[in-house]
Amino acid sequence: MDPIYAPNKEHYDIGFVLLPGFSLIAFSSALEPLRMANHLADRQLYTWHLVSRDGCPVRSSSGLEMAVDCAMEEELSLDLVLVCAGVDVQHYCDRDTLGWLRRLARRRIPLGGVCTGGYVLAQAGILDGYSCTLHWEHISSIHEALLFPAVTFTPQLFVIDRDRYTCSGGIAPLDMMLTLIGRQQGLALAEAIAEEFIHERIREVGDRQRTPLRVRLGRTHPKLEELATLMEANLQEPLCLDELARYADLSRRQVERLFQRYVGCPPLKYYMELRLVRARLLLRQTHMPITDVALACGFISPPHFTKCYHDRFGHSPSRERVRRSAREGGTASGEVRPDAPRVEEV
Structure with missing residues (x-):
């Protein structure tokens, strides 16, 4: 034992x-x-x-x-x-x-x-x-x-x-x-x-880290959760709106109404946000080439990735890397692998 x-x-x-x-x-x-x-x-x-x-x-x-x-x-x-x-x-x-x-x-x-x-x-x-x-x-x-x-x-x-x-x-x-x-x-x-400690319940080994969408939004719909899960599982090869609707057994219009009612934005805008947030994490935490980051997040065209990234965060992916280097400047490095990701506290 x-x-x-x-x-x-x-x-x-x-x-x-x-x-x-x-x-x-x-x-x-x-x-x-x-x-x-x-x-x-x-x-x-x-x-x-x-x-x-x-x-x-x-x-x-x-x-x-x-x-x-x-x-x-x-x-x-x-x-x-x-x-x-x-x-x-x-x-x-x-x-x-x-x-x-x-x-x-x-x-x-x-x-x-x-x-x-x-x-x-x-x-x-x-x-x-x-x-x-x-x-x-x-x-x-x-x-x-x-x-x-x-x-x-x-x-x-x-x-x-x-x-x-x-x-x-x-x-x-x-x-x-x-x-x-x-x-x-x-x-x-x-x-x-x-x-x-006013801790409502002892969470168990099997509990997952991610906060369910219904908790983040206060209230939601089972089909919306299903759609969001589909999006998160398909960031590298994004599904089109018709595919999302078909997998969820909904019409295209029903999908649009669900997101507008509960999330306050169109479904593809929500999907784009997931992809760009993932891209920012990879830029900050890994040494992957920017082109590879774009591909990992479903952007086939680097110029399109750069435009979308700039529109969302106010600077380009390459600028994100420059800012990261500035944050890391002057820190003594230990025994790490050359491609080790930058890991930050949450």
Whole structure:
């Protein structure tokens, strides 16, 4: 049995590795359930240690600095190590950090990633043969750049695969840690923690990251959700309006009325927005040639792609790349693959 679920274990010690630019909300969402578990149980079920590469404080993406307890190389007896990352994570995949994580893996210490921490584990090669997750935006970029072929990325909120624990950004770590606490200490304690945090329900491993269209719009129609799903699944080879209508068993006019009523715009304008947002993510997060980005988002003609992109965002795709280079300027690069996508905090 995985030691993190060892029966009759009275105490668990968890390490949080903070990388520069880590997401404060994701880190807090992972740590606070442990504190509340101790409080509600009225005994120390969990202790934790904050770790940085050199033992110095680490600045989060919000600019707040967090003091840590120790450096990576200090000897700790841990039941689980979670890598907490955020913006520009690829710049902090240095040899020392990756080597340390590989040594922990060889010692069979369970490992996980919070927010973009899973990227670091994948870069270290210790997710090969595992399923894991990142934020949905970054999963698509990794797929387009053909990175980490031995890793299975899923759109789930969080993934627990044997001794690997990964979750997406925001408050997703809260659900992963509540699930962990529930398995270790019982569901009653996990549900009590959720109630203390005014968390309506503990989302499960199988829950997906994307917010359903009906939630984003407040109310919607089943056929509209079906049409939106069809669009999202066919960005590289967009369907025409007649094809969308046929697949949804509607008339062209019915499709137009649905989008106008619930979304407030014509269906093809909504479709174009999905394609352009995807293009912007690829420009920001990968080194794919602009022509390849255009093709991946359904634009056969580069000039047409440039015009549509400029009309939507106020600048050209090439300008987007220049702005990205300016943001990344002066940042020391670590041990990363040459085509590694730029991964940002969510």
